Amino acid sequence: MAQYTPPLRDMQFVMHEVLNVVDELKQLPKHADIDADTINAVLEEGGKFAAEVVFPLNQVGDQEGCTLDRQTHEVKAPTGFKEAYKQYVEGGWPALSCDPEYGGQGLPVTVNQCFYEMLNSASQAWTMYPGLSHGAYEALHAHGTPEQKRLYLPKLTSGEWTGTMCLTEPHCGTDLGLLRTKAEPLPDGTYRITGQKIFISAGEHDLAENIVHLVLARLPDAPAGSKGISLFVVPKYLVNADGSLGERNKIYCAGLEHKMGIHGNATAQMVLDGAIGTLVGEPNRGLQAMFVMMNAARLGVGVQSLGLTEVAYQNAVAYAKDRLQMRALSGPKAPDKPADPIIVHPDVRKMLLTARAYAEGGRALTIWTALQIDKELSSDDEQVRKDCADLVALVTPIVKAFLTDNGWIATSHCLQVFGGHGYIREWGMEQFVRDARINMIYEGTNTVQSLDLLGRKVLADNGAKLKKFGKLVQEFVEEEGVNEAMQEFVNPLADLGEKVTKLTMEIGMKAMGNPDEVGAAAVDYLRVCGHLVFAYFWARMAKVALAKADSGDPFYKAKLATARFYxxxxxxxxxxxxRSARAGLKPLMEMDEALF
Structure with missing residues (x-):
């Protein structure tokens, strides 16, 4: 009973009216010929694929899940998943933003990101199969040997093969320094890899003819901890020198996790029983290479929750307009009906507007982030590349944690709008909530993201990256400070910017005395920074909407109303x-452990 309409108008607003992405992209030699019509046409077709091919599979995947044959270790995806993936490959969608040298279309990452938002609204579980392949592609593109690139990138680009990231082990989650998987060098330059991995998304399936696993393991003489980790490419089927498939490699699925959500994606327990792999990058520096994939995945998880926020909002609005329940406190709003539609009630509107504001703010942030990645990858100006890389590094934990926190809040609100029908499976809302809750955990829990933001991205460089984003905020505040119509947006933005600066200095000083102060404040701090980022983009969107408020287009009126609500x-x-962040460490640590 759920429905989905791709938010193309809002994507076009953000890209063409707020961020002017075409002008930005045209400055990059790689994208000098890009134009708005091309971007719009690609995304219109992408939206059709998401809504018409993938979306109908969402509830099917949730109800069926994946099936493991324990004799063969093969996994069958839910009904329709394989056929949809075949259409995805035939349509050229995997190659959208990939390097033309390996068969890619070379379109901007910005376009691919918008496409993936729509796919995640349609079915997060299905989208994870091709989505992880992009991370594997990027890691090999950045750190693979010429031979690895020749063998693997064309197939990952075309979508004929998919990719995974094999990090976690039963005894260690985020703390990869504890991993035990071993890699033994062989005379021919390959490695025999033995160990066990768990929670491997899309680790085994029947959508593609080969799966390219990127596996973290230790060499025999590796130092202890994270400094002794190497990265290996371990294909499901060995690849011959001419690119054809060889014999089955000794990496297989031993079990599937029974999860609260994303049932349509195979979350696999993978066993490596002397599997053959080749080294990616330098020995004992595997995390550096894997972080390319991990950061791509963290941005991708943020987009997963953005997609869920949007689709949940759309369905909740449709229900709220149709469902009759009680009368408005101020008197009947639909006197010709036995009760008013619930959208007249203030708290229902609050829940709907919360989801809408988080969806539209998240969309602006993720499109902007993708644009920075395009500039980081393709600008011929070294300083531009450096600045964009710093900004992307700063906002990556915010995209992952703030958007997934918001996705949990928004999908929960949207389920609440449905009342008792919300937890009934047929409406589809409870699935959005279950799927959204997972996103706050995997690819580094949101606490880990908060520690990354405050500890590594802000305090470690004395706020240099944060100041670069603060400069964008300050320039906008100075530019619009004399515009009377913008005061309702500019003043709170400027005020929060100053408070973030003071809070950062205060936490930094405390942390010099006790590093645990970072852990005490980090989660609150990330959410404050998330709001700073959102406030900046909502102010920019409000500026455009104000300028066009008299155009007669209700889109701008709605945008302004949502901005004011935010x-x-x-x-x-x-x-x-x-206030919570400033309360510091003491309230958390003064209770003796024995009293818990």
Missing amino acids: FAKLLPETAALI
């Missing part, structure tokens, strides 16, 4: 968060 009802959360 600043009035959501941004004030930062006051409590700042």
